Amino acid sequence: MFLGRVVGTLVATQKEPSLDGLKFLVVRRLSVANEDERGYVVAADAVGAGLGEVVMVATGSSARQTRQTDKRPCDAVIMAIVDSWEVDGQEKYNKGTSP
Amino acid sequence: MFLGRVVGTLVATQKEPSLDGLKFLVVRRLSVANEDERGYVVAADAVGAGLGEVVMVATGSSARQTRQTDKRPCDAVIMAIVDSWEVDGQEKYNKGTSP
Amino acid sequence: MFLGRVVGTLVATQKEPSLDGLKFLVVRRLSVANEDERGYVVAADAVGAGLGEVVMVATGSSARQTRQTDKRPCDAVIMAIVDSWEVDGQEKYNKGTSP
Amino acid sequence: MFLGRVVGTLVATQKEPSLDGLKFLVVRRLSVANEDERGYVVAADAVGAGLGEVVMVATGSSARQTRQTDKRPCDAVIMAIVDSWEVDGQEKYNKGTSP
Amino acid sequence: MFLGRVVGTLVATQKEPSLDGLKFLVVRRLSVANEDERGYVVAADAVGAGLGEVVMVATGSSARQTRQTDKRPCDAVIMAIVDSWEVDGQEKYNKGTSP
Numbered sequence: 001m002f003l004g005r006v007v008g009t010l011v012a013t014q015k016e017p018s019l020d021g022l023k024f025l026v027v028r029r030l031s032v033a034n035e036d037e038r039g040y041v042v043a044a045d046a047v048g049a050g051l052g053e054v055v056m057v058a059t060g061s062s063a064r065q066t067r068q069t070d071k072r073p074c075d076a077v078i079m080a081i082v083d084s085w086e087v088d089g090q091e092k093y094n095k096g097t098s099p
Numbered sequence: 100m101f102l103g104r105v106v107g108t109l110v111a112t113q114k115e116p117s118l119d120g121l122k123f124l125v126v127r128r129l130s131v132a133n134e135d136e137r138g139y140v141v142a143a144d145a146v147g148a149g150l151g152e153v154v155m156v157a158t159g160s161s162a163r164q165t166r167q168t169d170k171r172p173c174d175a176v177i178m179a180i181v182d183s184w185e186v187d188g189q190e191k192y193n194k195g196t197s198p
Numbered sequence: 199m200f201l202g203r204v205v206g207t208l209v210a211t212q213k214e215p216s217l218d219g220l221k222f223l224v225v226r227r228l229s230v231a232n233e234d235e236r237g238y239v240v241a242a243d244a245v246g247a248g249l250g251e252v253v254m255v256a257t258g259s260s261a262r263q264t265r266q267t268d269k270r271p272c273d274a275v276i277m278a279i280v281d282s283w284e285v286d287g288q289e290k291y292n293k294g295t296s297p
Numbered sequence: 298m299f300l301g302r303v304v305g306t307l308v309a310t311q312k313e314p315s316l317d318g319l320k321f322l323v324v325r326r327l328s329v330a331n332e333d334e335r336g337y338v339v340a341a342d343a344v345g346a347g348l349g350e351v352v353m354v355a356t357g358s359s360a361r362q363t364r365q366t367d368k369r370p371c372d373a374v375i376m377a378i379v380d381s382w383e384v385d386g387q388e389k390y391n392k393g394t395s396p
Numbered sequence: 397m398f399l400g401r402v403v404g405t406l407v408a409t410q411k412e413p414s415l416d417g418l419k420f421l422v423v424r425r426l427s428v429a430n431e432d433e434r435g436y437v438v439a440a441d442a443v444g445a446g447l448g449e450v451v452m453v454a455t456g457s458s459a460r461q462t463r464q465t466d467k468r469p470c471d472a473v474i475m476a477i478v479d480s481w482e483v484d485g486q487e488k489y490n491k492g493t494s495p
Contacts, residue, residue, distance in 0.1 A: 001321075001338065001339040001340070001371070001372060001373055002338065002339065003339060007131075007186050007187055008131070008184055008185045008186035008187065008191075009184065009185060010155070010181060010183070010184035011181075011182040011183050011184070012155060012179035012180060012181050012182055013182055014146055014147075014179065014180040014182075015146055015155075015178060015179035015180070016145055016146060016164075016165050016178040016179065018164070018165075019178065019179065024100075024155075026131055026184060026186055028131070031337075032304075032305070032323055032325070032337045040130075040131045041100065041101065042100040042101065042102060042155060042184075043100070046313055046370070047311055047312055047313060048311075056307070056309060056312075056321075056339060058370040058371060058372045059372055060159050060160070060161070060357050060358065060372050061159065061160045061161065061259070061357070061358045061457070062357070062358065062360065062361060062369075062370050062371055062372035063161065063370060063372075064161060064164070064370075065313075065315070065361070065368055065369055065370040065371070066313050066315075066370050069370075071164055072161075072164055073145070073157040073161050073162060073163075073164040073165050073168075073176055073178040074100070074157060074161055074164070074178075075100060075157045075158055075159050075161035075162075076100055077370055079312060079313040079316065079370040079371075080309035080311065080312035080313065080316065081309060081311040081312070082307060082308075082309050083308040083309055083310055083311075084307070084308050085305055085306065085307035085308070085323060085339075086305045086306060087304050087305035087323055088304055088305065092305075106230070106285050106286055107230070107283055107284045107285035107286065107290075108283065108284060109254070109280060109282070109283035110280070110281040110282050110283070111254060111278035111279060111280050111281055112281055113245055113246075113278065113279040113281075114245055114254075114277060114278035114279070115244055115245060115263075115264050115277045115278065117263070117264075118277065118278065123199075123254075125230055125283055125285055127230070139229075139230045140199065140200065141199040141200065141201060141254060141283075142199070159258050159259070159260070160258065160259045160260065160358070160457070162260065163260060163263070170263055171260075171263055172244070172256040172260050172261060172262075172263040172264050172267075172275055172277040173199070173256060173260055173263070173277075174199060174256045174257055174258050174260035174261075175199055205428075205483050205484055206428070206481055206482045206483035206484065206488075207481065207482060208452070208478060208480070208481035209478075209479040209480050209481070210452060210476035210477060210478050210479055211479055212443055212444075212476065212477040212479075213443055213452075213475060213476035213477070214442050214443060214461075214462050214475045214476065216461070216462075217475065217476065222397075222452070224428055224481060224483055226428070238427075238428045239397065239398065240397040240398065240399060240452060240481075241397070258456050258457070258458070259358070259456065259457045259458065261458065262458060262461070269461055270458075270461055271442070271454040271458050271459060271460075271461040271462050271465075271473055271475040272397070272454060272458055272461070272475075273397060273454045273455055273456050273458035273459075274397055298420075298437065298438040298439070298470070298471060298472055299437065299438065300438060328436075329403070329404070329422055329424070329436045343412055343469070344410055344411055344412060345410075353406070353408060353411075353420070353438060355469040355470060355471045356471055357456050357457065357471050358456070358457045359456070359457065359459065359460060359468075359469050359470055359471035360469060360471075361469075362412075362414070362460070362467055362468055362469040362470070363412050363414075363469050366469075374469055376411060376412045376415065376469040376470075377408035377410065377411035377412065377415065378408060378410040378411070379406060379407075379408050380407040380408055380409055380410075381406070381407050382404055382405065382406035382407070382422060382438075383404045383405060384403050384404035384422055385403055385404065389404075
């Protein structure tokens with residue numbers, strides 16, 4: 001999976017019918033040092049993520065392994081909102097304290 | 100999923116029989132800032148997208164999760180026509196007003 | 199899917215038994231401007247493509263959605279021979295006239 | 298599969314319910330020369346890997362082929378802890394002796 | 397699929413149980429000009445490939461379409477040992493004569 005920050009929302013009314021009701025969020029990729037990276041994805045939201053939240057994204061067929069995305073043409077899903085992570089013993093992100 | 104603009108059409112008569120009737124569109128990738136990016140894909144159209152429209156594309160096995168592409172050798176599908184998206188509270192694209 | 203030109207053939211006799219009878223072609227990637235790109239793939243041929251022909255390639259699990267590649271360890275298939283495509287109203291390739 | 302070193306842990310309490318109980322580890326990619334590479338993934342742990350251990354990671358739908366990750370929105374799994382590897386007859390890593 | 401040369405072997409005893417008995421080989425990517433490229437993969441061996449041999453590798457879910465890798469967390473498999481390939485009518489590799 002990769003780490004990302006929810007930076008925006010997307011609206012699409014003319015779409016594959018099975019996607020009705022699914023929320024689409026714009027997610028910017030983050031490095032493990034919690035810095036913005038160039039890439040982005042549009043991901044379906046399966047956990048109620050909000051703007052600015054740091055999340056974990058699964059892609060490919062794994063993106064369809066949630067109730068909301070099962071059997072839908074969806075290749076990226078937000079499957080977790082991150083509390084914290086550390087690298088080499090150093091905390092890089094904490095939901096309560098990080099900007 | 101990624102964002103793209105429909106920039107062209109493709110015709111192929113000699114093909115895997117299960118692809119008959121499927122429309123192939125050339126889609127140029129867009130950044131979240133709504134700028135052209137280098138990459139492109141040829142995608143099957145599942146929502147009636149037209150030239151110049153900004154669309155959302157799903158790839159991999161997820162591209163086969165529509166009635167038109169089910170069980171077909173197709174790894175990219177246009178699954179939505181985008182109305183609008185915003186990033187950090189700023190609208191980056193709006194079907195009604197954006198060029 | 200991506201666009202490519204068949205530039206060569208490959209022979210492999212010692213292989214997974216289910217691949218017997220499958221033709222392997224070397225395909226160089228093309229840009230939408232119909233220029234050679236760096237990348238290549240070895241793809242199974244499902245439509246009788248010949249050397250020099252411009253083709254469309256599907257990858258991943260979608261590559262197994264043809265009679266010839268079903269249930270075989272094959273992640274790239276030539277699923278169409280291209281007649282023509284245009285971008286921004288300009289024809290970039292035509293089987294009858296393009297070099 | 299690719300080679301990586303476990304460099305950190307990640308905690309996420311608000312997530313897809315099927316992920317409960319799954320351990321998430323931050324894995325930095327390694328080259329075959331056993332040097333750190335830029336990329337990272339967050340992977341589910343299926344073999345009890347610890348911090349600093351060199352592991353093998355499978356991605357995509359193959360990441361769901363373990364008891365812990367089956368049918369879950371998980372696209373990367375640690376499926377082996379590496380004892381050793383050699384390239385061109387030269388040992389590049391050995392669990393017992395390498396730093 | 398991509399072309400590669402078997403450059404090494406890997407040993408991992410602590411692993412997902414379903415992987416027992418599977419041979420892991422280090423494969424360096426080759427260009428169509430038969431030159432070493434930067435990338436590598438660790439692949440399962442389904443055809444008895446040996447060190448120095450030039451092989452074809454399938455990735456993703458296609459890597460599980462062999463008896464040895466079926467239903468296992470394995471995303472890259474050596475599915476053929478290459479005899480020869482040519483590009484633009486010029487032989488780039490021949491098992492009998494190439495270095």
